[in-house]
Amino acid sequence: MVIAEERVVAVIMVGGPTKGTRFRPLSFNVPKPLFPLAGQPMVHHPISSACQKIPNLAKIYLIGFYEEREFALYVSSISNELKLPVRYLKEDKPHGSAGGLYNFKDLIMEEDPVFYLYLSISYMLANYLVLVICSCSCSCSWGSSYFLLQSHIFLLNCDVCCSFPLPQMLDAHKKYGGMGTILVVKVSPESASEFGELVADPVTNELLHYTEKPETFVSDRINCGVYIFTPDIFTAIEGVSSQRKDRANLRRVSSFEAMQPDSRSLTANYVRLDQDILSPLAGKKQLYIYETVDFWEQIKTPGMSIKCSALYLSQFRHTAPHLLENGDGIKKACIIGDVYIHPSAKVHPSAKIGPGVSISANARIGAGARLINCIVLDDVEIKENAVVIHAIVGWKSSIGRWARVQGRGDYNAKLGVTILGESVAVEDEVVVINSTVLPHKTLNVGVQDEIIL
Amino acid sequence: MKALILVGGFGTRLRPLTLSVPKPLVDFANKPMILHQIEALKDIGVTEVVLAINYQPEVMLNFLKDFEEKLSIKITCSQETEPLGTAGPLALARDKLIDGSGEPFFVLNSDVISEYPLKEMIKFHKSHGGEASIMVTKVDEPSKYGVVVMEETTGKVEKFVEKPKLFVGNKINAGIYLLNPSVLDHIELRPTSIEKEVFPKIAAAKKLYAMVLPGFWMDIGQPRDYITGLRLYLNSLRKKTSSKLASGPHILGNVIVHETAKIGEGCLIGPDVAIGPGCIIESGVRLSSCTVMRGVRIKKHACISNSIIGWHSTVGQWARVENMTILGEDVHVCDEVYSNGGVVLPHKEIKTSILNPEIVM
Numbered sequence: 179m180v181i182a183e184e185r186v187v188a189v190i191m192v193g194g195p196t197k198g199t200r201f202r203p204l205s206f207n208v209p210k211p212l213f214p215l216a217g218q219p220m221v222h223h224p225i226s227s228a229c230q231k232i233p234n235l236a237k238i239y240l241i242g243f244y245e246e247r248e249f250a251l252y253v254s255s256i257s258n259e260l261k262l263p264v265r266y267l268k269e270d271k272p273h274g275s276a277g278g279l280y281n282f283k284d285l286i287m288e289e290d291p292v293f294y295l296y297l298s299i300s301y302m303l304a305n306y307l308v309l310v311i312c313s314c315s316c317s318c319s320w321g322s323s324y325f326l327l328q329s330h331i332f333l334l335n336c337d338v339c340c341s342f343p344l345p346q347m348l349d350a351h352k353k354y355g356g357m358g359t360i361l362v363v364k365v366s367p368e369s370a371s372e373f374g375e376l377v378a379d380p381v382t383n384e385l386l387h388y389t390e391k392p393e394t395f396v397s398d399r400i401n402c403g404v405y406i407f408t409p410d411i412f413t414a415i416e417g418v419s420s421q422r423k424d425r426a427n428l429r430r431v432s433s434f435e436a437m438q439p440d441s442r443s444l445t446a447n448y449v450r451l452d453q454d455i456l457s458p459l460a461g462k463k464q465l466y467i468y469e470t471v472d473f474w475e476q477i478k479t480p481g482m483s484i485k486c487s488a489l490y491l492s493q494f495r496h497t498a499p500h501l502l503e504n505g506d507g508i509k510k511a512c513i514i515g516d517v518y519i520h521p522s523a524k525v526h527p528s529a530k531i532g533p534g535v536s537i538s539a540n541a542r543i544g545a546g547a548r549l550i551n552c553i554v555l556d557d558v559e560i561k562e563n564a565v566v567i568h569a570i571v572g573w574k575s576s577i578g579r580w581a582r583v584q585g586r587g588d589y590n591a592k593l594g595v596t597i598l599g600e601s602v603a604v605e606d607e608v609v610v611i612n613s614t615v616l617p618h619k620t621l622n623v624g625v626q627d628e629i630i631l
Numbered sequence: 632m633k634a635l636i637l638v639g640g641f642g643t644r645l646r647p648l649t650l651s652v653p654k655p656l657v658d659f660a661n662k663p664m665i666l667h668q669i670e671a672l673k674d675i676g677v678t679e680v681v682l683a684i685n686y687q688p689e690v691m692l693n694f695l696k697d698f699e700e701k702l703s704i705k706i707t708c709s710q711e712t713e714p715l716g717t718a719g720p721l722a723l724a725r726d727k728l729i730d731g732s733g734e735p736f737f738v739l740n741s742d743v744i745s746e747y748p749l750k751e752m753i754k755f756h757k758s759h760g761g762e763a764s765i766m767v768t769k770v771d772e773p774s775k776y777g778v779v780v781m782e783e784t785t786g787k788v789e790k791f792v793e794k795p796k797l798f799v800g801n802k803i804n805a806g807i808y809l810l811n812p813s814v815l816d817h818i819e820l821r822p823t824s825i826e827k828e829v830f831p832k833i834a835a836a837k838k839l840y841a842m843v844l845p846g847f848w849m850d851i852g853q854p855r856d857y858i859t860g861l862r863l864y865l866n867s868l869r870k871k872t873s874s875k876l877a878s879g880p881h882i883l884g885n886v887i888v889h890e891t892a893k894i895g896e897g898c899l900i901g902p903d904v905a906i907g908p909g910c911i912i913e914s915g916v917r918l919s920s921c922t923v924m925r926g927v928r929i930k931k932h933a934c935i936s937n938s939i940i941g942w943h944s945t946v947g948q949w950a951r952v953e954n955m956t957i958l959g960e961d962v963h964v965c966d967e968v969y970s971n972g973g974v975v976l977p978h979k980e981i982k983t984s985i986l987n988p989e990i991v992m
């Protein structure tokens with residue numbers, strides 16, 4: 179009898195404060211992974227996808243450079259809510275996208291004592307056998323039974339917005355039998371060069387070629403930043419490190435080589451997933467792809483958070499329709515399309531909200547206000563007859579009567595949406611267009627295409 | 632004797648510098664702005680200074696501990712939980728300012744830089760016997776400010792006119808006051824403006840007197856005025872204690888260099904330059920009308936004018952930085968880059984030239 183036990187761990191890379199100044203000014207107030215999209219912190223979406231869709235999920239790790247205290251509250255409350263261990267691990271220094279995973283290998287592969295108890299009891303009950311503890315795939319027999327402990331590790335980037343088809347990836351990964359499976363999506367040929375481009379065998383789905391941000395066109399399938407690996411990934415990363423150490427020890431680097439940017443800045447422990455693992459292992463029957471046909475975006479700029487918030491809202495229509503609002507303008511405000519309103523927010527019935535709007539806790543939306551494609555954060559007050567389109571309204575800000583706060587709706591452009599930082603006051607009848615306003619400013623005259631420091 | 636310094640809020644006009652430290656701690660002529668005022672108060676015998684703040688008290692309190700010891704003056708904070716304007720904070724700090732001695736107390740606006748003739752102000756206050764004295768300063772364009780209309784000979788204030796359209800006078804409120812404790816009876820604990828509500832009442836009772844500030848005055852709450860203010864301050868320092876200024880073949884005009892800064896060969900520094908602690912100015916560098924803050928490295932052959940270089944930043948070789956370029960903390964301008972009025976937020980690298988004034992986030 180073969181008893182196979184599967185154990186899945188999800189690791190989410192959340193980045194850090196000094197990398198990515200692109201998320202300013204919102205990043206002055208909150209780490210990007212905790213910025214709300216569709217009413218939930220950005221990192222919550224991959225976490226809840228993993229938790230809801232993967233039955234054998236043992237734990238979730240968040241790895242990043244932020245201080246522990248920035249995530250302490252969130253991880254403890256989400257662990258309680260999901261009844262699943264979620265931990266934040268701070269990297270002490272940069273190890274690269276793969277090195278970071280390797281750095282915490284022991285924690286990731288660590289078995290849960292309760293899980294052991296469960297295993298030992300179930301096997302003892304089934305076969306009166308003693309459990310052999312192992313930390314990677316292994317089999318042991320005693321009498322007529324086999325049992326197998328398989329570990330799988332999902333690696334996800336926090337600033338990816340997609341449907342997270344994790345169970346489908348897991349099934350495909352098991353079928354392929356390789357070391358890793360990469361989620362890919364098809365994009366327009368023009369935009370492909372911003373990402374890692376992949377070429378795969380159309381029949382076996384084996385990864386044949388991988389190249390990061392190429393200058394010429396290689397493929398329109400790109401790396402989504404969502405992976406699943408077997409524990410062999412750690413061996414692969416270790417291999418890169420030791421190879422680098424050997425090369426450094428064997429000979430002194432020539433002065434020409436020393437000038438090359440690569441060899442100059444990389445220490446042995448700095449291992450990048452794209453250049454050091456995926457590229458070299460392509461075509462060696464170790465890596466495979468799984469293609470998603472659902473939406474996929476990267477949340478690099480504040481403008482993209484409006485777009486991704488709307489994408490998640492439209493996903494709620496299928497997966498969690500109770501989270502979305504309904505209203506016809508009579509007893510409750512008129513709702514168009516997908517809208518999230520926090521239960522503590524107050525919206526006047528004569529206001530018209532949507533599509534693509536998310537309103538956070540304790541916000542107050544006055545009579546006759548019109549909100550389209552925007553994110554309204556906590557404690558905001560939007561007064562009567564104000565209009566907000568393609569904008570993010572920061573915590574505790576206020577928008578005066580008949581004021582108009584508007585963006586072009588160009589989510590990736592620098593001033594393509596209007597962003598109001600924390601505690602910004604826009605006075606009555608003032609117009610703010612395609613501008614970014616830093617925290618604690620009061621606008622009593624209109625501005626357009628400007629950054630207000 | 633006691634004093635209150637109105638520190639107030641977020642210092643948004645001095646961004647990006649105030650994204651790294653609260654405004655009173657931004658260095659001016661190699662000293663935190665507020666230290667200029669605390670030292671002037673200490674010099675005339677003030678024993679306790681109250682800082683009216685509403686932002687980042689922890690940072691301020693840490694700084695204060697250091698200076699309390701060094702200066703042996705008592706420094707306390709009075710923290711507003713809501714913005715109280717320019718007069719409300721006085722009501723909030725009432726218990727700290729009144730000690731029953733009946734002595735008047737000073738109130739200073741933290742953005743102001745001047746020669747602080749506080750001894751003369753005490754004399755003036757005693758001589759007129761009124762309830763409150765304010766310093767006024769003469770400006771070229773009074774309509775930008777609030778004008779104080781006063782009797783020229785006695786200094787008795789008739790009225791305040793906010794941003795007058797027609798000429799009514801050329802003296803404006805310099806933000807330095809000496810008040811009798813009874814003034815606090817006029818101020819309620821709510822957002823109040825000292826110019827619009829409190830002083831007009833005292834003026835109407837003919838108990839408010841104004842003294843014209845001798846020497847220079849500048850409100851350095853924004854970068855342009857900060858740079859002008861440095862010129863005025865160094866000019867005044869030349870007259871009083873010129874030994875504090877740098878001298879040498881590579882120094883032009885008024886320049887102040889911290890003793891721990893290093894300057895290379897073949898540089899030309901000045902006029903109107905302040906170089907902070909631990910700075911390294913490599914050889915062949917030209918600096919004029921600029922402030923270089925703590926820990927900055929200016930690489931060889933660079934040229935900087937009319938700019939402020941924030942703490943721990945670097946300016947690359949042959950870079951040219953001018954026309955109100957403000958670099959926040961930890962900004963690195965690459966070699967050979969030109970910045971014409973770039974305003975750069977902290978922790979950025981500038982790899983390509985900024986040809987027109989622009990904010991880089």
